[in-house]
Structure formats: C-alpha cells, structure tokens
Amino acid sequence: MAHTPYFLLLFIALCSISECVQRQYHFINEKMEWTEAQRYCREKYTDLATVNNMSDMNQLMKSVNDVRLWIGLQRKWQWSSGDPALFLNWGYNQPDGKNLCAFMRNGEWYDGKCSDSCIFVCYNMSRGLVYVNQMMNWKSAQSYCRQNHIDLVSVRNQNDNQQLEKFINDRNSSGSAVWIGLFRDTWQWSDQSNSSFRNWLTGEPNNNEGNENCTGLKENTQGHWADISCHYQFSFACHEDKLIVIQQNLSWSEALRYCRQHHVDLVSVQSVEMQRRVMNVVKLASTEAVWLGLHNYCSMNMWLWVSGDMVCYQNWAPGNGSTPENCKLENRKGAVQSGGDQTWISLPESHRLNFICTNY
Known part of the structure; x- marks a missing residue:
C-alpha cells in the first residue's frame, strides 16, 4: 500500500507531460x-492547410511568411x-462564383x-416531386416547400437529374429557370474534415465582391482570415497528415508489425485533438472497428x-476499458x-480489422 501514492503521482506526472501532436505544414x-x-x-502532400484550433494556427504561422496566402477553407x-x-x-x-443559389434549365444547373x-x-414524401407554378425568390420557395411538403428538391445522381428534367419539361415548355434546393453557404475544409474553428479578421467574411468563396490569411494580421475570390493568385500552405488508414484485415499483432515495418x-x-484526427481518417475504413x-x-x-505512454485521455464506449478476468487468455x-x-472498444487480438498507422 505504501507504493500506491508514489505510483499515482508517477501516473499523473507522465500524463501531464504528454504533448498534443501537431499537423505538419508546408509553405509553398x-x-x-x-x-x-x-x-x-x-499531389505533393495531403491537402490545402486545415486548421482545427489555435494550436494548429500557431504551428501554421511558424511555417509561413506573413503574406497573403490560401488555406483550405471554401464555401x-x-x-x-x-x-x-x-x-x-x-x-x-x-458556377461562376457570383451567386449562392442554384436553378435548373434544360437539365443543367446554374448559380x-x-x-x-x-x-x-x-x-413530398408521399407525392414525390411537386411542381409549384408560383414566382418566388429562393428563400421563399424553400419556406413554402418546408411548410407544405418536405423541402426544395434534391438531386442525388444522374438518374434523379434526368427524372427531374423530364418532370419539369412536361410542365414548363418555355424552358424558364426553376429553383432546386442547392445553395452555397456553409464553409467546408478541402480535406472534408469536421472542424468548426474559425479565425476570421473583424468584419470577415463579408463576401464583398459577391464571389468571395475561398479563404486566405491576410498579411500583417497575425494570421487572421478573410474571404477572397478564388481566382486570385497567392502563395499557399499545404498540410501533411501523419495518420494512414490501412485497408487490410489483420490481427492486432500483424497490424503492429506492418506499421513498424x-x-x-x-x-x-493521447488527446482530444488526436482523437478528432482519428475520427476524420477512420471514415475511410472498410471494417466496423479499426485497430489502435x-x-x-x-x-x-x-x-x-x-508507444509506452499511459492512457491519460480516454474515449471508451460504455462497458469497455476495464481489464477482463480472462485477460491473459484473450489478449484484449x-x-x-x-x-x-x-x-x-476492446476486442480479442485475433480479430482481423483495418488499422491506423502513424508517421509521427
């Protein structure tokens, strides 16, 4: 019992020195x-720079000059x-980048x-497509559809598009514009990662020219962002992710050997930040679970x-994370x-799953 306080202190000390892992940035x-x-x-790295938090932002600023440059955020x-x-x-x-709502004419889309x-x-869930022969702006049309049906129409694939084109042509021989439910508003990272972090300069984004759909760091602002027309030419920052999903089904020991080779x-x-990065890449896996x-x-x-580190940050599913009685037999x-x-989740090591290797 005398050793317990010492062990707990050692555990706390080891956890406290665990550092957040940074994404690697490259200034081009x-x-x-x-x-x-x-x-x-x-082609050269992973994608245009994604910035998940201020730690990433500070790391990016170490890699770039204080000039206007592109990052990977776009409407x-x-x-x-x-x-x-x-x-x-x-x-x-x-789209030519000047407008934010989409209409269909002769089967093709325009902003x-x-x-x-x-x-x-x-x-409409029961009636399917509903043609509304009333003139409204896009927002009013959206409200009308939501109040009286489900929503403005969505188009998932080429077959949907052909059916919608025929549906419209049967009712609209003049070829006039018809609103569909497509619009541009939400900002999204180029690598499709889920991050709500933003570092806009005061007054931004303002869509000042009516087509400012890309994001750049503004010079002499300590790395704050502005929305800018995508057609300007600037330097840019790429990022290189160090996590790789291997889509092979191996046991845990085989996966460990593969990653080390x-x-x-x-x-x-070891952190919420690393868990977020794991969540972004694990979507590429073909198995229901992926070895860590x-x-x-x-x-x-x-x-x-x-790596030899203790499990300080934890993200166990309910009922997992404790040591089973038959631990040595199952090798969880x-x-x-x-x-x-x-x-x-904990599983016997003999299960064959995809896995995540790291280059950190």
Whole structure:
C-alpha cells in the first residue's frame, strides 16, 4: 500500500507531460489560384492547410511568411435538406462564383441570385416531386416547400437529374429557370474534415465582391482570415497528415508489425485533438472497428499505448476499458469504432480489422 501514492503521482506526472501532436505544414512560395493550389497540395502532400484550433494556427504561422496566402477553407454547395452535394450537373462555365443559389434549365444547373423570382420544385414524401407554378425568390420557395411538403428538391445522381428534367419539361415548355434546393453557404475544409474553428479578421467574411468563396490569411494580421475570390493568385500552405488508414484485415499483432515495418507505429491517441484526427481518417475504413496501438497490460491491470505512454485521455464506449478476468487468455486490444460515436472498444487480438498507422 505504501507504493500506491508514489505510483499515482508517477501516473499523473507522465500524463501531464504528454504533448498534443501537431499537423505538419508546408509553405509553398508559388502563386496559384485556389483550385490550382488545392491540386498541388493533394499531389505533393495531403491537402490545402486545415486548421482545427489555435494550436494548429500557431504551428501554421511558424511555417509561413506573413503574406497573403490560401488555406483550405471554401464555401461548399449543399442541399436545402442538409445532404452533401455529391453529384453536380453544372452548365458551361458554371458556377461562376457570383451567386449562392442554384436553378435548373434544360437539365443543367446554374448559380443565380437568391433574390430573383423563379418557379420551383418541392419534394413530398408521399407525392414525390411537386411542381409549384408560383414566382418566388429562393428563400421563399424553400419556406413554402418546408411548410407544405418536405423541402426544395434534391438531386442525388444522374438518374434523379434526368427524372427531374423530364418532370419539369412536361410542365414548363418555355424552358424558364426553376429553383432546386442547392445553395452555397456553409464553409467546408478541402480535406472534408469536421472542424468548426474559425479565425476570421473583424468584419470577415463579408463576401464583398459577391464571389468571395475561398479563404486566405491576410498579411500583417497575425494570421487572421478573410474571404477572397478564388481566382486570385497567392502563395499557399499545404498540410501533411501523419495518420494512414490501412485497408487490410489483420490481427492486432500483424497490424503492429506492418506499421513498424512500413511507417512508425500503430497510432496512440493521447488527446482530444488526436482523437478528432482519428475520427476524420477512420471514415475511410472498410471494417466496423479499426485497430489502435492500445493493449491491455494484464499483470499491471491497466491499458497502455504501444508507444509506452499511459492512457491519460480516454474515449471508451460504455462497458469497455476495464481489464477482463480472462485477460491473459484473450489478449484484449483496443480499437476505435469506424461509425457512430467512434468510441474505443476492446476486442480479442485475433480479430482481423483495418488499422491506423502513424508517421509521427
């Protein structure tokens, strides 16, 4: 019993010196438009720079000069229903970046002024497509559909688009513009990661030119952001993620061996920040759970990371995280669920799963 306080103090000390792992940034001193910079970063590194918090922001500022430069935040198109716009059917030279709402004409999509008045199509659960032969601006059309049906119509794929085109043409022979439920408003990171962190300069974003849909760091503002037209040419920052999902089904020991041979190690999750990064990449997995570098040290009745670190930050699912009575027989290891809340679960190491390697 005399050793217990010392052990607890040692545990607290080891946890307190665990550092947050930073994303690696690269400053590219070449001037490109936003989409060109995005393509460059995806070819050479991971993507245009994503910034999840002030720690990332400070790390980025160490890597870049105090000039105007692109980062990976852009206004995204999405459906009024909240669904992501995975299928797009833009007309020639569309969208041109000047407007935030979309209409259909002859089966193709165009961005239009949300304040313009057009006829529109709603979606109803029982009736399907509903043609509304009334002239309204986009926002009023959205409200009408939500009050009387479900929402403005969404288009998921080419088949949906062809059916909608025929539906409209049967009722609208003039070829006039018809509002659909597509609009551009929400800001989204280029790598699709989920982060609500923003570092806007006071008064930004203001969409001053009516087409400021990309984000850059403004010079001489200590790294604050502004919305800017995507067609300007600036230097830019890329980021390089150090987590890799391996889509092979291996036992925990095989996964550990693979990571140490081809990368550095199985991933250790020592902070909320690292858990967030794991959650961003685990969506690429093909198994319901994915191995972490987490193993049960039976003789000490505790979980440890393969890096040798203690488990300070914890994200166990209910009923997991304790040492089972048959620990030595099962050799329990830790995995993260690839769906749901993406919490940790313990499984026998013989299970064959995808896994996450780290290059940190």
